[in-house]
Structure formats: C-alpha cells, structure tokens
Amino acid sequence: MGVEPAPTSALPPQEPDALLAEAERLRAAMAFGRSRKLIGLFDYLVAQAQTGHQPKEVEIAMAVFRRSADFDAMQDASVRVYAHKLRRRLDEAYTAAPQGSLRLVLPPGEYRLGLTSIAADESAPMPSLTTEGLTHRLTGRHLALSGFALLLLVVAGLGLWRMARPDRPAPPAPFAALLANGKPTVIVVGDYYLVAETDGMEVKRLVREFDINSPVELQTYLATSRHAPSYEDSGIRYLPTSAGYATARVSAALASCGQPAPDVLLASELTPERLRTSNLVYIGYYSGLGALRDIVTQVSHFQTGPSFDELTDTTSGRHYVSQEAYSYAPNLPYREFGSVMSFGGPDGTRIIVLAGTRDVAVRQLTDTLLRGGPEADSAVTRNLSGDGEVLFEVTGLNGVNVQAHALSGARIGVKALWAQSASQP
Numbered sequence: 001m002g003v004e005p006a007p008t009s010a011l012p013p014q015e016p017d018a019l020l021a022e023a024e025r026l027r028a029a030m031a032f033g034r035s036r037k038l039i040g041l042f043d044y045l046v047a048q049a050q051t052g053h054q055p056k057e058v059e060i061a062m063a064v065f066r067r068s069a070d071f072d073a074m075q076d077a078s079v080r081v082y083a084h085k086l087r088r089r090l091d092e093a094y095t096a097a098p099q100g101s102l103r104l105v106l107p108p109g110e111y112r113l114g115l116t117s118i119a120a121d122e123s124a125p126m127p128s129l130t131t132e133g134l135t136h137r138l139t140g141r142h143l144a145l146s147g148f149a150l151l152l153l154v155v156a157g158l159g160l161w162r163m164a165r166p167d168r169p170a171p172p173a174p175f176a177a178l179l180a181n182g183k184p185t186v187i188v189v190g191d192y193y194l195v196a197e198t199d200g201m202e203v204k205r206l207v208r209e210f211d212i213n214s215p216v217e218l219q220t221y222l223a224t225s226r227h228a229p230s231y232e233d234s235g236i237r238y239l240p241t242s243a244g245y246a247t248a249r250v251s252a253a254l255a256s257c258g259q260p261a262p263d264v265l266l267a268s269e270l271t272p273e274r275l276r277t278s279n280l281v282y283i284g285y286y287s288g289l290g291a292l293r294d295i296v297t298q299v300s301h302f303q304t305g306p307s308f309d310e311l312t313d314t315t316s317g318r319h320y321v322s323q324e325a326y327s328y329a330p331n332l333p334y335r336e337f338g339s340v341m342s343f344g345g346p347d348g349t350r351i352i353v354l355a356g357t358r359d360v361a362v363r364q365l366t367d368t369l370l371r372g373g374p375e376a377d378s379a380v381t382r383n384l385s386g387d388g389e390v391l392f393e394v395t396g397l398n399g400v401n402v403q404a405h406a407l408s409g410a411r412i413g414v415k416a417l418w419a420q421s422a423s424q425p
Contacts (some may be wrong), residue, residue, distance in 0.1 A: 038082055038232075049113040054110065057111065183279045193268060197229055198231075209221070242366075267290030280345065292353070302391055336364075338392040360402075361402065365404070
C-alpha cells in the first residue's frame with residue numbers, strides 16, 4: 001500500500017534523526033497487521049541504524065526471534081524470510097512516492113536500514129536486477145507467475161517477427177474487438193490468496209480461507225472474528241495449472257495480430273483504474289474472478305453455485321454440474337463447463353472472460369477460440385461479435401481436455417450496468 005512520502009530534505013542519508021523520523025512516520029502508516037515478528041525486525045533494524053551498527057543474521061535471530069546462541073542459519077531461514085517480507089513492504093509503501101522524497105531501504109543481502117531519496121534510487125542500478133533482487137522478485141505472489149514469464153518473452157519476440165510480415169492473420173474471434181479501440185490489453189489471471197497460520201512465532205502452515213482473498217479482507221477477518229486463528233499475510237498466491245498455458249496462447253494470438261505483448265495481472269491486483277483504461281482478458285476459474293465477479297454476475301445468464309462447480313442458466317433454469325471433482329475412474333471421460341463472455345467496459349474498453357469450472361475447461365476454451373472449428377465458429381460469430389456469451393461443455397480425460405461443443409449462447413446488455421455504476425455516489 002502507498003503512504004504519503006516525507007518531504008524532501010537536505011540532510012545526508014546517514015543522518016540518524018532524519019532516519020528515525022521517517023521510520024516513525026512509516027511505521028504508523030504501514031499495514032504490519034498482527035505480524036509481531038515483522039514489526040520487531042523493523043524496530044530492531046531502526047535501532048541498530050541509529051547507532052550505525054550493521055547486525056549479523058545470528059544477532060537478529062537472537063534479539064528478534066529469540067533463538068539461542070547456537071543458531072544455524074543453514075537450518076533456520078526465519079531471518080531471511082522476514083527480511084524479504086520487510087523489503088517487499090518497503091517497496092510497496094513507496095510505490096507512489098514522487099522523485100526527491102526520502103525513503104527507507106533495506107539493501108538485498110544486508111541487514112542495514114538506510115535512508116536515501118527516490119531520485120537517487122532511480123539513478124542507481126535497481127536492486128531487482130541483481131541476482132538476489134531477482135530471487136526476491138520471484139518469491140511470494142510473483143512466484144505464481146514466474147513459470148510462464150519467460151514464455152511470454154518468447155511470445156513477445158514472436159509478435160515482433162509476425163508484425164513485420166505482410167500476411168498478418170485475422171484476429172480470432174472475439175479478440176478482434178481488442179484491436180479496434182486502441183486501448184492496451186491486460187491479461188487478468190484468477191489467483192487465490194493464502195494466509196500463514198502461526199503459533200505466535202513460527203509459520204506452521206499455509207491456509208486457504210475462502211472468505212479471505214486479499215490483505216484488506218485478512219485484516220477485516222482478524223478484527224471481526226472473536227476466535228480467529230493466528231493468521232498473517234503470507235505474501236503468497238497460487239494459480240490453476242491451466243493459467244500458464246492459456247496465458248501463453250492468448251498472448252501469442254494477440255502478438256501475431258500486431259498487438260503489443262499484454263501485461264499480466266493477478267485478479268487480486270486488478271484496480272478500477274485498469275478497468276477504465278485497459279482492455280481486459282480474464283483467464284481462470286469462476287471462483288477466481290475476484291473484483292470482476294460482481295460485474296460478471298450482473299451481466300451473465302449463468303450463475304455459479306456455492307462450490308463454483310455448478311452453473312445455472314437463469315433463463316431456462318437448467319443446471320450444469322462439473323464432474324471432475326467426483327470422477328474417480330481413471331480412464332473414463334467426464335464433463336466440465338466453461339463460458340466465454342465479450343462485452344464493453346467503461347470508457348470504450350473491452351472485457352473478455354474465459355472462465356471454467358476446472359482446468360480442462362479453461363484449456364479447452366482457449367484451444368477452441370484460438371483454433372476455431374465447427375464447434376466454435378457459429379456460436380462465437382453469432383453471440384460474441386458484439387456483447388454476448390457462449391456456454392461450452394468440455395470433455396476431459398485424466399486431466400486432458402479432449403473436445404468441446406457449444407451448449408447455448410445469448411446476447412447480453414451492459415449499458416445499464418455502467419450507467420448504474422456511474423450514478424453511484
């Protein structure tokens with residue numbers, strides 16, 4: 001989260017009073033939550049910086065984490081883990097800070113808090129480009145995306161090569177609409193939030209609480225639950241296995257039609273500003289829609305059940321139930337379901353949703369739309385040329401998507417949705 005930056009100061013970075021003042025301001029503004037160890041590490045490093053001492057890992061382990069003098073850093077990574085967490089919190093706190101503002105830094109590989117200015121940081125090599133900085137970037141929530149990040153770089157190169165060719169292919173439906181409005185495109189991947197359950201000192205396990213999907217919801221949960229477990233933010237998200245496959249294929253399809261390589265966001269990171277300024281392509285489960293769920297619920301003809309494995313056609317009343325969770329025979333096919341939606345967003349943007357009950361549905365929706373064929377052409381052309389949606393039944397076998405056919409489709413209207421949103425105070 002961003003906080004108000006401190007005013008520019010002529011004091012040198014090592015000035016103790018300036019460092020203490022910035023530390024006190026930041027401690028009051030940052031959302032440390034109930035992470036007593038993170039707060040303890042921050043306070044300890046501030047105190048050490050006041051004296052000019054750079055503590056060693058074993059010193060921190062003994063002073064902050066109550067370890068004994070025989071602490072073995074090879075067997076216990078607590079200090080390094082929480083140092084990484086603190087660096088991430090500091091980075092987040094200064095996201096919107098202007099040039100010239102003072103900021104606290106915890107350099108990679110060191111346990112020494114320092115004070116510098118945003119302008120000075122920008123002129124120096126970025127820590128995230130060092131080997132340790134890159135390792136840090138690949139921890140926590142970014143670990144979920146790292147599996148296909150390199151593939152997206154290859155896709156971007158492929159897009160540049162295809163742009164130079166005169167025989168650029170026509171964009172697959174319904175992606176043609178993304179090329180027409182001149183807006184940048186963002187792929188939004190449905191992700192899931194994990195919390196860390198602790199015993200007050202150590203993380204015992206990672207937990208998926210369906211009512212907690214963001215740091216804000218975690219703080220609300222802890223504040224309103226009388227008998228809440230000892231939870232804290234783990235900084236970790238996870239993705240369905242189909243997300244990397246689908247993201248790479250959609251990116252390649254857009255690049256082959258002349259689109260710049262799209263940004264990739266987690267659904268938990270989606271902001272209203274992105275919704276207003278960018279085209280969105282959602283890829284993932286129905287349960288991972290995040291901030292898009294209320295919008296999709298308002299315009300879709302298909303509503304999910306409590307488990308997200310059941311869809312109901314609100315027009316006909318017909319139910320469609322995923323079979324993957326109940327398929328115990330290893331060599332028998334089973335049915336999954338997924339839908340594709342394409343509709344206008346605010347300020348002329350475009351929203352495309354590829355949502356499935358499970359992985360085989362997400363993979364097959366991607367294959368069907370990008371490859372085309374008789375099972376997709378008529379339904380897609382008829383219902384997704386404007387604002388509409390199509391429901392597909394997908395056949396899976398041992399986790400592999402086999403085939404799909406369109407069950408039903410309909411046009412949808414969204415003007416009332418955005419008009420209603422605009423009228424909200």
